[in-house]
Amino acid sequence: MIIDCHGHYTTVPQAHTDWRKAQLAGETAPAYPVISDDEIRESIEGSQLRLMRERGVDLTIFSPRASAMAHHEGTEETSRQWAAACNDLIYRVTQLFPSSFAGVCQLPQSPGVPIANSIGELRRCVEELGFVGCNLNPDPSGGHWNSAPLTDRSWYPFYEAMVELDVPAMVHVSAVTNPNFHATGSAYLNADTTAFMQFLQSDLFKDFPDLRMIIPHGGGAVPYHWGRFRGLADMLDRPPLAESVMRNVFFDTCVYHQPGINLLFEVIDLDNLMFGSEMVGAVRGIDPTTGHYFDDTRRYVEALGLSEDDRARVFEGNARRVYPRLGL
Amino acid sequence: MIIDCHGHYTTVPQAHTDWRKAQLAGETAPAYPVISDDEIRESIEGSQLRLMRERGVDLTIFSPRASAMAHHEGTEETSRQWAAACNDLIYRVTQLFPSSFAGVCQLPQSPGVPIANSIGELRRCVEELGFVGCNLNPDPSGGHWNSAPLTDRSWYPFYEAMVELDVPAMVHVSAVTNPNFHATGSAYLNADTTAFMQFLQSDLFKDFPDLRMIIPHGGGAVPYHWGRFRGLADMLDRPPLAESVMRNVFFDTCVYHQPGINLLFEVIDLDNLMFGSEMVGAVRGIDPTTGHYFDDTRRYVEALGLSEDDRARVFEGNARRVYPRLGL
Numbered sequence: 001m002i003i004d005c006h007g008h009y010t011t012v013p014q015a016h017t018d019w020r021k022a023q024l025a026g027e028t029a030p031a032y033p034v035i036s037d038d039e040i041r042e043s044i045e046g047s048q049l050r051l052m053r054e055r056g057v058d059l060t061i062f063s064p065r066a067s068a069m070a071h072h073e074g075t076e077e078t079s080r081q082w083a084a085a086c087n088d089l090i091y092r093v094t095q096l097f098p099s100s101f102a103g104v105c106q107l108p109q110s111p112g113v114p115i116a117n118s119i120g121e122l123r124r125c126v127e128e129l130g131f132v133g134c135n136l137n138p139d140p141s142g143g144h145w146n147s148a149p150l151t152d153r154s155w156y157p158f159y160e161a162m163v164e165l166d167v168p169a170m171v172h173v174s175a176v177t178n179p180n181f182h183a184t185g186s187a188y189l190n191a192d193t194t195a196f197m198q199f200l201q202s203d204l205f206k207d208f209p210d211l212r213m214i215i216p217h218g219g220g221a222v223p224y225h226w227g228r229f230r231g232l233a234d235m236l237d238r239p240p241l242a243e244s245v246m247r248n249v250f251f252d253t254c255v256y257h258q259p260g261i262n263l264l265f266e267v268i269d270l271d272n273l274m275f276g277s278e279m280v281g282a283v284r285g286i287d288p289t290t291g292h293y294f295d296d297t298r299r300y301v302e303a304l305g306l307s308e309d310d311r312a313r314v315f316e317g318n319a320r321r322v323y324p325r326l327g328l
Numbered sequence: 329m330i331i332d333c334h335g336h337y338t339t340v341p342q343a344h345t346d347w348r349k350a351q352l353a354g355e356t357a358p359a360y361p362v363i364s365d366d367e368i369r370e371s372i373e374g375s376q377l378r379l380m381r382e383r384g385v386d387l388t389i390f391s392p393r394a395s396a397m398a399h400h401e402g403t404e405e406t407s408r409q410w411a412a413a414c415n416d417l418i419y420r421v422t423q424l425f426p427s428s429f430a431g432v433c434q435l436p437q438s439p440g441v442p443i444a445n446s447i448g449e450l451r452r453c454v455e456e457l458g459f460v461g462c463n464l465n466p467d468p469s470g471g472h473w474n475s476a477p478l479t480d481r482s483w484y485p486f487y488e489a490m491v492e493l494d495v496p497a498m499v500h501v502s503a504v505t506n507p508n509f510h511a512t513g514s515a516y517l518n519a520d521t522t523a524f525m526q527f528l529q530s531d532l533f534k535d536f537p538d539l540r541m542i543i544p545h546g547g548g549a550v551p552y553h554w555g556r557f558r559g560l561a562d563m564l565d566r567p568p569l570a571e572s573v574m575r576n577v578f579f580d581t582c583v584y585h586q587p588g589i590n591l592l593f594e595v596i597d598l599d600n601l602m603f604g605s606e607m608v609g610a611v612r613g614i615d616p617t618t619g620h621y622f623d624d625t626r627r628y629v630e631a632l633g634l635s636e637d638d639r640a641r642v643f644e645g646n647a648r649r650v651y652p653r654l655g656l
Binding site: 138139143144145146147148149178179180181182184185186189190193194196197198200201217218220221223224225226227228229230231232234235255256257259260262263266267282283284285287294295 | 466467471472473474475476477506507508509510512513514517518521522524525526528529545546548549551552553554555556557558559560562563583584585587588590591594595610611612613615622623
């Protein structure tokens with residue numbers, strides 16, 4: 001079985017996107033539109049599910065479109081309404097295609113608002129909708145980085161809820177308003193690297209030994225600079241990364257060329273890697289040097305020639321360990 | 329001959345550092361202290377030059393300590409005094425050890441101040457002190473990223489001066505005040521990735537075909553995610569990277585483990601790579617897995633088994649092309 005741990009619903013029915021536009025344009029949000037099961041089926045079958053079948057992916061851990069979370073827009077109430085609408089839509093996908101999708105929720109984060117206010121939606125999604133995890137935005141400002149690091153105690157109430165519910169978080173930023181950054185070209189990768197370094201510097205996982213974080217996009221710059229991070233841990237008198245970070249942090253395989261995947265698997269312990277593609281997502285084209293989609297990351301992983309056991313861990317076992325609510 | 333394109337003077341005489349402290353503490357800067365040639369010799373011979381000799385490096389392209397530039401501190405006048413003091417000290421090193429060091433200058437950048445105001449110091453350093461390049465800070469705010477992208481026209485007057493003087497810039501941020509970031513652990517790498525994506529999105533090098541930029545630290549996250557960037561160029565209807573960016577952008581080899589260097593040389597054209605170590609710098613310890621210094625990057629490059637011609641390009645030829653003022 002092949003589980004893709006990183007898929008976003010980027011092909012939502014137009015009415016959902018239109019509602020968001022109206023929500024942001026008006027003083028009060030209009031009523032959420034009626035979207036039929038057929039509309040949802042159509043939006044999934046022709047793209048996400050077709051590509052999953054073509055690539056032999058059985059199950060996608062599926063969350064709302066990351067760039068559209070846009071926690072910086074509007075007020076806390078804006079984000080609360082939008083997160084609920086997005087999560088409800090993901091829930092419907094998981095109900096229509098229960099063997100193909102497991103839900104991961106967007107949080108109603110908002111700049112300056114305590115993360116504790118997101119616990120209710122996390123709990124609703126996990127306990128009532130059967131979701132298996134959440135996406136946690138380390139920078140709800142949209143590229144201005146003016147909230148506290150993920151290791152600050154202000155985040156702890158949320159981590160307590162995650163541990164209680166036994167769900168992991170993928171650290172994932174959203175759209176940016178800062179013109180220095182491009183969402184998928186720099187902001188995402190920077191956030192990945194930033195989060196890892198925050199974890200390296202802190203005792204977060206001593207305080208929460210059962211907390212699990214996924215750093216997407218192959219860990220940002222981290223595996224490529226693995227020597228730098230090992231050296232920094234040493235210079236900063238921190239414990240070795242294997243002890244202080246890598247019991248709790250996992251990278252996906254959203255690295256869109258073979259040399260990157262080769263490095264990832266050479267450097268990072270296999271137990272910390274989970275198959276992911278971020279499909280349909282950031283990079284949708286075909287690589288002219290291979291003739292295949294850039295984000296068809298299964299090809300790169302298969303080309304590694306892993307043993308059957310290792311292959312099963314990367315494609316399925318590690319995900320089941322990190323997301324225990326997937327079941328066995 | 330082996331040229332290291334990325335060294336900072338991190339072992340300056342104490343009096344220089346003390347002056348900076350006094351400058352920041354007082355309303356007016358005290359007189360700059362007398363520092364003897366012997367003090368400078370001592371600060372260089374026991375560390376930088378000793379390590380260069382041990383590692384077989386002949387010439388270091390040497391600039392003021394990057395993290396100490398701290399352009400966010402004080403006013404424009406603060407930065408003007410500090411940059412001049414730092415550059416004058418580098419000049420003295422180049423005069424005391426003319427065959428071992430070539431100078432690269434710090435700029436008197438300051439948040440909100442036009443970059444055109446840095447042209448005078450660039451010109452002084454190149455024309456009067458014989459420097460061969462400059463370090464350009466894309467975020468003089470210290471981690472808040474509230475100035476315009478490097479591709480904005482507000483930077484163009486400075487680029488015109490660089491082209492006229494025929495000197496390149498290394499894109500290099502400094503210390504951060506934003507607690508989300510660690511200078512050498514995330515801010516530096518993020519800035520590298522950010523700058524590359526800005527270049528990818530723009531026509532900067534169409535406007536300045538002779539402008540040359542070095543992105544340090546092995547290009548941040550870029551080579552590891554080379555497929556992502558090729559795919560983004562395609563998605564954004566930009567020309568291939570080889571045309572739009574890589575005629576003008578160069579990466580150093582400041583990647584502190586063998587797998588990272590292997591990937592860098594597998595993915596990036598050899599003509600875009602220059603040997604660098606950022607020594608004595610970000611990571612000073614010994615890698616327990618190899619028994620050698622993390623930043624002894626020559627070992628990793630030598631282990632590639634390049635042909636004599638390729639080796640000469642990476643260790644010397646490319647640097648002479650990018651920094652023509654080094655002479656032939």
